[in-house]
Amino acid sequence: CSYCIIPYLRGRSRSRDLNSIVDEAKFIATRSKEIVLTGIDISSYKVGDKPALALLMSSLKDIDAQIRLGSLEVGVITRELMEVLKSMPNFAPHFHLSLQSGDEQILKKMNRHYTPDEFFEKTKLIREYFPDANLTTDVIVGFAGETQEQFENTKAFIEKVGFSYVHVFPYSKREGTRAYSFEDLPMQTKKQRVAILEELNKTLKSNYLSKFLGRKG
Numbered sequence: 001c002s003y004c005i006i007p008y009l010r011g012r013s014r015s016r017d018l019n020s021i022v023d024e025a026k027f028i029a030t031r032s033k034e035i036v037l038t039g040i041d042i043s044s045y046k047v048g049d050k051p052a053l054a055l056l057m058s059s060l061k062d063i064d065a066q067i068r069l070g071s072l073e074v075g076v077i078t079r080e081l082m083e084v085l086k087s088m089p090n091f092a093p094h095f096h097l098s099l100q101s102g103d104e105q106i107l108k109k110m111n112r113h114y115t116p117d118e119f120f121e122k123t124k125l126i127r128e129y130f131p132d133a134n135l136t137t138d139v140i141v142g143f144a145g146e147t148q149e150q151f152e153n154t155k156a157f158i159e160k161v162g163f164s165y166v167h168v169f170p171y172s173k174r175e176g177t178r179a180y181s182f183e184d185l186p187m188q189t190k191k192q193r194v195a196i197l198e199e200l201n202k203t204l205k206s207n208y209l210s211k212f213l214g215r216k217g
Contacts (some may be wrong), residue, residue: 001100002111002178003143003171006040009093010169014118015046022059029065034092049074056085061088068092074099074114077122082129093130097122102157103150106143109182116157123161132211136165139197142190143171145183151193158200164208168197 012213021201028035037056039045045053059181060067067090074097101107102116126133139154170190173180 002109002182003140003174004173005174005177008176010040013041013044015044015052018047018056018059021056022063025060025063025065029063034063034066034068035060035063036068036070041073042070044074044102054078054081055212057081057088057091058084061090063090066081066090066092068094069096071096071098073097074119074122077125080123082125086129093132094134094136095126095130096136099157100140100148101143102139102154103146103147104153106146106150106154109144109179110140111178116153120157120161121184123126134208135161136167137163138167138169139159140169140171141193141197142185143182144179145185146171155197155200158204159199162207163204165205166197166201168201170194 025035043053045051045056047055057067057069061084068089072095077095077097085093097119099119100110100112107115116211123135126135137158139158141154143149170187170193171185173184
């Protein structure tokens with residue numbers, strides 16, 4: 001992404017050996033009821049040179065612990081992956097999908113490789129398989145001179161998806177990134193927009209939790 005310094009610090013992505021992950025998960029399951037798969041970019045997990053997140057999850061379906069996924073890029077959400085996750089009795093249907101902005105032009109400036117419409121279609125696919133899925137996300141406000149209209153587009157998109165929670169961050173420039181020279185906004189403006197989305201968060205969380213009132217199991 002144009003605002004991110006991590007790729008310059010970490011080097012090229014590296015994937016752990018599949019068997020070593022399964023072995024570690026078996027060990028952790030003897031001490032914990034839940035295991036979270038995490039990393040800098042678990043969506044890019046590969047075996048050899050082939051994408052393999054679905055294969056990894058399938059390999060964990062017999063682990064005696066609840067399996068939860070960390071942050072995902074929306075491009076990894078496919079019907080193949082959903083089929084695998086649906087078949088897992090130990091999968092926790094929580095999907096944290098990195099959005100960052102609900103405005104198409106801001107997404108382009110961020111170098112995010114999807115549009116709001118494409119992102120929305122992926123959330124619909126998730127809910128096709130997991131109607132009560134816990135959908136959470138990250139959003140950056142004030143990026144690259146974000147206009148009021150662009151901010152409103154993001155707010156409207158968040159409401160459209162109906163996330164259960166949004167991690168909201170004010171944009172902070174990082175020297176060495178492509179976005180460092182982009183137009184910036186006053187911190188006060190960013191804080192105001194953060195406050196607006198944090199207030200929306202209260203409604204989102206309440207709406208999600210209210211779905212489960214009166215349910216058992």
